[in-house]
Amino acid sequence: MSAITHDHDHEHDHKPSGIKRWLYTTNHKDIGTMYLVFALLMFFIGGSMAMVIRLELFQPGMQFVEPQFFNQMTTVHGLIMVFGAVMPAFTGLANWMIPMMIGAPDMALPRMNNWSFWILPFAFLILLLSLFMPGGGPDFGWTFYAPLSTTYSNDSTALFVFSVHIMGISSIMGAINVIVTIWNMRAPGMTWMKMPLFVWTWFITAFLLIMVMPVLAGAVTMVLTDKYFGTSFFDAAGGGDPVLFQHIFWFFGHPEVYIMILPAFGIVSAIIPTFARKPLFGYASMVYATASIAILSFLVWAHHMFTTGMPVFATLFFMYCTMLIAVPTGVKVFNWVATMWRGAMTFEVPMMFALAFIVLFTIGGFSGLMLAITPADFQYHDTYFVVAHFHYVLVTGAVFSIIAAAYYWLPKWTGHMYDERLGQLHFWCSLISVNLLFFPMHFVGLAGMPRRIPDYALQFADFNAFISVGGFLFGLSQLIFVWVLVKCARGGEKATAQVWEGAEGLEWQVPSPAPYHTFETPPEVK
Amino acid sequence: MTNARCLLWSLPTLLFAASANASKSMPLNMTKGATEISQQVYDLHMTIFWICCVIGAVVFGIMFWSIIRHRKARGVQPAQFHESTKVEILWTAIPVVILIGMAIPATKTLIAMEDTSAADVTVLVTGSQWKWHYKYLEHDLEYFSLLATPREQIANKLAKGENYLLEVDRPLVIPTGKKVRFLMTSDDVIHSWWVPAFAIKKDANPGFINEAWTRVDEPGIYRGQCAELCGKDHGFMPVVVIAKTPEDYLAWVAQEESRIAAEKAAERELLAMNMDMAELMATGEKVYQGWCVACHQPTGGGLPGIFPALKGSQLILNDRQAHIEIIVNGKAGTAMQAFGKQLSLKELAAVITYTRNAFDNNTGDAVQAADVYAVQQGKGE
Numbered sequence: 001m002s003a004i005t006h007d008h009d010h011e012h013d014h015k016p017s018g019i020k021r022w023l024y025t026t027n028h029k030d031i032g033t034m035y036l037v038f039a040l041l042m043f044f045i046g047g048s049m050a051m052v053i054r055l056e057l058f059q060p061g062m063q064f065v066e067p068q069f070f071n072q073m074t075t076v077h078g079l080i081m082v083f084g085a086v087m088p089a090f091t092g093l094a095n096w097m098i099p100m101m102i103g104a105p106d107m108a109l110p111r112m113n114n115w116s117f118w119i120l121p122f123a124f125l126i127l128l129l130s131l132f133m134p135g136g137g138p139d140f141g142w143t144f145y146a147p148l149s150t151t152y153s154n155d156s157t158a159l160f161v162f163s164v165h166i167m168g169i170s171s172i173m174g175a176i177n178v179i180v181t182i183w184n185m186r187a188p189g190m191t192w193m194k195m196p197l198f199v200w201t202w203f204i205t206a207f208l209l210i211m212v213m214p215v216l217a218g219a220v221t222m223v224l225t226d227k228y229f230g231t232s233f234f235d236a237a238g239g240g241d242p243v244l245f246q247h248i249f250w251f252f253g254h255p256e257v258y259i260m261i262l263p264a265f266g267i268v269s270a271i272i273p274t275f276a277r278k279p280l281f282g283y284a285s286m287v288y289a290t291a292s293i294a295i296l297s298f299l300v301w302a303h304h305m306f307t308t309g310m311p312v313f314a315t316l317f318f319m320y321c322t323m324l325i326a327v328p329t330g331v332k333v334f335n336w337v338a339t340m341w342r343g344a345m346t347f348e349v350p351m352m353f354a355l356a357f358i359v360l361f362t363i364g365g366f367s368g369l370m371l372a373i374t375p376a377d378f379q380y381h382d383t384y385f386v387v388a389h390f391h392y393v394l395v396t397g398a399v400f401s402i403i404a405a406a407y408y409w410l411p412k413w414t415g416h417m418y419d420e421r422l423g424q425l426h427f428w429c430s431l432i433s434v435n436l437l438f439f440p441m442h443f444v445g446l447a448g449m450p451r452r453i454p455d456y457a458l459q460f461a462d463f464n465a466f467i468s469v470g471g472f473l474f475g476l477s478q479l480i481f482v483w484v485l486v487k488c489a490r491g492g493e494k495a496t497a498q499v500w501e502g503a504e505g506l507e508w509q510v511p512s513p514a515p516y517h518t519f520e521t522p523p524e525v526k
Numbered sequence: 527m528t529n530a531r532c533l534l535w536s537l538p539t540l541l542f543a544a545s546a547n548a549s550k551s552m553p554l555n556m557t558k559g560a561t562e563i564s565q566q567v568y569d570l571h572m573t574i575f576w577i578c579c580v581i582g583a584v585v586f587g588i589m590f591w592s593i594i595r596h597r598k599a600r601g602v603q604p605a606q607f608h609e610s611t612k613v614e615i616l617w618t619a620i621p622v623v624i625l626i627g628m629a630i631p632a633t634k635t636l637i638a639m640e641d642t643s644a645a646d647v648t649v650l651v652t653g654s655q656w657k658w659h660y661k662y663l664e665h666d667l668e669y670f671s672l673l674a675t676p677r678e679q680i681a682n683k684l685a686k687g688e689n690y691l692l693e694v695d696r697p698l699v700i701p702t703g704k705k706v707r708f709l710m711t712s713d714d715v716i717h718s719w720w721v722p723a724f725a726i727k728k729d730a731n732p733g734f735i736n737e738a739w740t741r742v743d744e745p746g747i748y749r750g751q752c753a754e755l756c757g758k759d760h761g762f763m764p765v766v767v768i769a770k771t772p773e774d775y776l777a778w779v780a781q782e783e784s785r786i787a788a789e790k791a792a793e794r795e796l797l798a799m800n801m802d803m804a805e806l807m808a809t810g811e812k813v814y815q816g817w818c819v820a821c822h823q824p825t826g827g828g829l830p831g832i833f834p835a836l837k838g839s840q841l842i843l844n845d846r847q848a849h850i851e852i853i854v855n856g857k858a859g860t861a862m863q864a865f866g867k868q869l870s871l872k873e874l875a876a877v878i879t880y881t882r883n884a885f886d887n888n889t890g891d892a893v894q895a896a897d898v899y900a901v902q903q904g905k906g907e
Contacts, residue, residue, distance in 0.1 A: 060690065061682040067758045068829060135831020141755045147732060148715040148757060152655075152861055154832050236733020242716055243731055276596075277604040285614045307718060307753075308729045309710075309736035312640040316633060323625045327618055334617045337585060340592045344604040347597075355593070359586060366578035373628065375563075375635040376571045378727045379556055382718065382753040446556045448722045450753045453761030455680060457692050459552040 015516070023118070026110030027516060028095045031117050033413070035092025036406070038120060040482070042084030043399075045128070047475055049077035054471035056454055057464050070454035071139035072131060078142030082260070083167045084124050086394065089402045090263040091116075091174045094202050097409065098178060100507040100514065101196045103187025103523045108180040116173035123166035130156040130163075141452060143253070146234035146245040150226040157227055161220040168213045175209035178202055187506070189525035193284065196505055200287050201266030204294045208255045208262075211298075216252040219245065243308050250301035258297045260394060262290060264361075264401030265332055268354045270505075271408055272336050275351035276343030277502035282335045289328035289335075296325050306377045315374055322372035326365065333362055348500070349423035353404035356431055357397060364392030367442065382452075385445025391438045403430075403481065410485075411499045415513030416492035422484045429477035436470030557722050560742050560769070564725035566635045574628060581624075639725075642737040645707030647700065653710075653717030653730040653752065655861055656759035656820060659868075660698050663709075665779050667786065670868060671696045672816055673762050677824070680762075692749040695816075697766035701775035702742050710736040714861065718754035721765055727753055742769040757861070759820045793871050796895040801875070803883075803892050810880025813873045818881070821861065826885030833861070837885035846882070846891060850901045853878055866902050871895040 015021050015030075025031060052073045056064050065073070095113065099106055107113045131137035135154035138144065149157060182203045186195070195203075222245070225231040232238020234245045265286075273280045280286065302310060302318040310318075336358055345351070367389040371377050380386060410418050444463045449456055456464065495512040506525070510518045558568045596602055650661040650668075661668035674693040678684040687693070700706045710719055712730040720727040724740040742748075750765040770778060801809075815824075821833040828835040836842060842849050853874060856864035865874065878893040 060686060062680055063682065066829075067761065068832065071755070071758065071760075133831060135829065139758075145716055145755070148755065151859055152715050152757060236731075241734070243734070277598070278606060279608045281608050282610070282614055284609070307727050308731065309734070312637060315636065315640075319632065319636070320629060323629060326625060327621050330621050331614065331618055333585060337589045337592070338613070339608075340589060340596065342602075342605040342607075343592070343596050344598040344602045345593065345596055346599070355589075358589065362582065362585065366582060369578060370571065370574050373570055373574050373632045375567045375632060375639060375725070376556075376574065378639075378725055379567060379571065379722060381727055382720075443552070443554045447552045447554070448557070448750075450720070450751050450761070452755045453751075455691060455761050458686060458688070458690050463552060 024114070026106070026114050028099050028107045028110070028113065029413075029514065029516065031107075031113050032092045032094075032096030034117055035088045035095060038117075039085050039089035039092060039402075040485075042080050042088065042124065044478070046077050046080035046085055047478065049073045049080070050471060051475055053077065054468040057456070058468040059465065060456055060458055060461050062455055065454070067454045068136060068139060071141070071452070072137045074452055075138045075141050075144075076127065076131065079127060079138070079164075080124065081394070082142065082256070083164075083171075084120075086260050086398050086402070087171060088120060090202075090205075090260070090398075091171075093198075093263065093267070093402070093405050093409075094174070094178055096413065097507060098181060098199055098202060099185070100510065100518055101199050101505060102182065102185060102190050103506050103519045103525065104181060104185035105517060105520050105522075107177050108185055109177045112173050113177055116170045116177070119166050120170045123163045123170065126159050126166070127163040130159040133159070143249060144220075144223065145249070146223060146226065146242050149223050150234060153227065158224065161224045164220045165217055168217045171209050172213050175206035175213075178206040179210070182206075187519065187522040187525050193287070194525060196266075197269035197280070197283070197286055197290075198263065198266030201262040201269075201290050204290050205259050205262045208259050208294055208297065212252040212255045212259075215248060216256075219248045219252065222248070243305070246305050246308060247302065250304045251298075253304065254301040255294075255297040257390075257393075258293055260398045261361075262294070264357070264398050265290060267401045267405045267408070268336060268357055271350050271354040271404055272339050272358075274408075274500050274502045274504070275348065275354075276340045276345050278339060278343035280335065281338035281341075282331075285331055286335055289331040292328040293325065296321060296328070300325060303372060303377070306374050307381050319372060319374045323369065326369050326372075329365055333358060333365075346501075348407075349418070349420065349427055350404045350408035352424070352427045353400050353407065356427070357400045357404065360392055360396030360400065360434075364389055364397055367392065380445065382450055383445035384441040384449050384451055387451050388438050388441035388445060391441070395438065396434055400430075406485070408500075409507075410488050411495035412507060412510075412512050412514055414489050414492075415495055416488050417495050417499075418484050418488040418492065422480060422487070426477060426480040426484060429480060430474065433470050433473035433477050437467055437474050438470075440467050440470075559723040559725055560744055560746065560748060561724055561740050562743075563635070563639055563740070564723060566638070567725040570632055570635060573631070577624060577628065639738075642707050642739045644705065645739060646704035648707045648709065649698065649700070650709045650711070651698075651719050651730065652713055653719065653756070653763075654713035654863060655715065655757050656752070656763040658694075658698075658717075658719070658763065658765060659713075662779070665783060667779060667782055669696050669782075669786075671698065671766070673764060675762075677815070677819065689749070691762065692751070692764045692766070694764055694766045697747070697768045699768045699770055699775060699778050700740075700742065701772040702745050702769045704772065705739055705741050707737060707739045710738065713863065715756045716754050717752050717756045717763070719750070719765060720753040721748050721750035721767055723748040723750075724767075729754055745769050745771055745774075762820070789870060793895070796872055797899055798896075800892075800894050801872070803879070806876045806879040806892055807883065809873065809876035810878070811884070813869065813877040814880055814884075817865065817869065818877065826881070826887075836881050837887065839887075842882055842887055843889060846889075846893070847901075849882065850878055850893060850898060854898060854901050866898075871898050871902075874898045 056070055133156045137156045138160040140149040140153055182199060222233040226233050232240040234240050234242050269280055269286060299321045300318060303322040306315060371380055371389060407423055440463045444460055449460045497511050498508045499512060506523060556568055556571050558565055648663040650663060652659040658671045671694045674695045675691050679686045710728050710730040712732040717730040718727055719730055726738045726740055728736045728738040746769055748767045752760055752763040822828050822836050826837040854866035856862045872895055875893050875895045875898050882889045882891050
């Protein structure tokens with residue numbers, strides 16, 4: 001392609017118009033946009049399921065839905081948020097930003113890029129349509145523990161398995177693309193240790209994806225054959241073991257957790273230096289910390305399974321490794337704080353979300369450290385304390401970083417500044433409501449409320465009502481975000497190429513909005 | 527549309543309505559529990575909590591200091607320092623030392639929790655959808671423990687009782703001051719037996735046996751719940767344990783043993799006589815409400831795609847023998863359990879009769895204890 005278009009007028013983009021542009025596109029910016037829009041859509045679909053959950057839990061007793069449907073909501077909410085919202089949003093950001101950050105004209109494998117996006121809507125269509133089957137959709141939790149997901153599940157399981165396979169194929173292709181692009185297409189002079197941290201964290205994330213998505217594919221396939229083809233991987237009566245399922249699932253599941261947070265670290269490591277107008281304090285140690293977290297992520301999976309009755313020495317091993325994760329994670333937080341120290345900070349919306357990320361993600365990290373202490377975990381496990389923990393790291397962690405990234409790069413994408421006042425309104429509404437929503441869950445969990453129950457004892461009533469109100473407010477606050485996005489896409493103050501005073505990196509050297517093709521001639525990095 | 531109307535309520539009204547509904551205040555922290563181990567677990571929890579608080583105060587303190595002082599609006603010039611191997615080593619080493627300090631007491635408590643040797647009493651705990659079964663290995667004593675909260679309370683048709691969803695028909699009874707060992711297993715999916723006051727949460731895995739133990743000092747009633755998602759009624763299978771002094775415990779065991787013996791004797795007599803239809807239907811309805819209604823629903827309509835309907839069921843209408851067999855032996859590979867092991871002959875006969883005549887099935891049949899007994903003995907008609 002580049003050989004043919006080389007001598008052409010660069011203003012002319014050679015793209016079909018209308019829907020064909022989006023169906024046939026191999027352009028990393030178009031594909032990035034589609035991933036991001038898709039993720040936003042899924043965020044609202046998954047969010048509306050959370051609203052159903054919070055509505056039912058608003059008061060004790062069964063009011064709005066049946067327990068069976070409640071379980072479908074918790075299951076599909078989890079699957080959609082993990083595989084449909086957070087992961088595609090990060091892939092969208094990778095598509096948009098990685099080529100521009102390393103001075104490459106596009107992703108290395110553009111046709112595969114198109115395919116890895118376009119199979120995704122079908123995966124989620126299948127998953128969502130399964131809710132309309134007789135007996136409803138998957139209702140065994142997003143962790144689909146056997147034998148609840150095998151012998152005791154309904155026939156939507158087959159659709160669930162198929163849909164997870166498609167999501168997995170999409171993720172693996174996306175990850176291969178990221179690795180090949182970063183490995184081969186860096187501009188001259190862009191050595192490994194000069195790459196922006198967002199590129200580094202995504203590079204490591206892509207390796208995690210390639211290593212664990214096949215394990216997930218194996219797990220769902222075994223569920224499928226146990227249910228329909230008479231195998232007994234997870235059935236003790238046939239010589240299998242239900243706990244084996246959990247080992248396989250969490251061998252995927254724990255690295256998956258880091259897949260959803262490492263790119264967030266990269267985003268925050270880009271935003272904090274920009275708005276502190278001061279270089280990142282420890283670039284090299286940030287890279288090493290990211291790599292350590294990735295390696296440790298393969299050695300801690302069974303901390304999700306302390307109550308399954310593992311031998312005591314296995315339990316101790318996983319407890320120690322899990323506690324160890326706090327060290328590289330701490331290094332990251334300390335580095336961000338040291339970057340801010342004696343900087344000259346301003347507080348535009350991306351910075352606000354990044355600061356909220358640091359505080360709230362760290363709170364999620366603290367509850368994670370508490371959960372690592374096995375004897376205490378026996379009390380926390382499968383309660384709302386765990387729900388609070390992983391929503392702090394995933395919502396105020398991953399999702400806040402994605403929102404921060406959107407505000408940070410939106411002027412580069414659209415060529416317009418977003419509405420700062422609306423953005424600040426969005427931030428403060430989100431910050432307050434998200435804490436009303438998730439902070440009280442710590443107390444509810446410590447007081448003994450199990451997770452995944454549609455009804456609860458009377459003592460939990462006040463807190464649950466409060467949490468539900470927080471949930472509705474958080475949901476409504478995100479409508480402001482849509483408003484900001486639409487407004488910014490349609491017009492606004494013209495953005496300069498550099499956009500932010502303190503911004504550094506190749507993506508800020510191209511005009512705003514970024515032209516359809518950038519860096520057709522690689523830049524020279526000194 | 528109640529849903530739509532509810533969403534339209536103003537939020538303050540919602541909050542007010544909710545707080546008016548509450549009756550019992552909730553503790554804000556983990557329970558200290560009723561055992562030495564649960565106290566140790568509580569101490570570990572508080573230690574790690576305070577460690578996190580101190581680290582948080584230091585890190586966030588520095589961060590907010592810097593946010594207040596080092597802002598461009600104050601006209602400061604940004605420093606340009608970065609990279610310091612010394613600092614990086616320092617803030618790697620300090621957390622490692624703190625974590626080692628934390629790991630030592632955690633390890634000690636964990637090893638104590640896992641030592642199930644030299645128990646005085648052993649109870650086999652078996653989970654199934656959605657009830658617990660307790661079997662005392664030292665005595666000829668076993669029974670099921672079911673949720674005792676009436677369905678009308680769950681459906682908001684009656685006011686909710688004090689122990690809403692945390693009450694059972696037959697609690698587990700254990701002696702105080704003795705080491706009680708629990709063996710956990712399951713008949714179907716994975717459940718998890720959790721009593722916060724004992725700091726015991728152990729999964730009940732089908733086909734495998736897990737162990738846990740406790741020694742409760744004070745007599746009392748301790749409540750918990752199933753903690754592992756086990757299907758539709760996961761939220762409706764509580765655990766209630768009553769700790770009694772050893773004397774009271776032994777008296778209770780003797781009383782239960784004689785009750786069970788009397789029931790078995792009555793059962794044998796029952797084989798020889800016929801119950802009348804009214805009695806069968808009345809008992810059957812009670813059994814149906816307790817044991818069958820969760821899946822097959824109050825209307826007998828089941829849940830399409832998951833639990834088959836009893837109303838108009840071809841099996842019930844056309845094959846009396848198969849109907850008795852499926853109740854007694856269950857259906858392998860499905861959620862239909864073998865109730866022959868769970869209910870008495872009288873209850874089985876009654877509930878089969880009930881389902882043959884309720885929900886417009888109207889077969890007019892009465893099934894007697896002897897019919898059920900014949901199937902149980904593998905003879906059939």
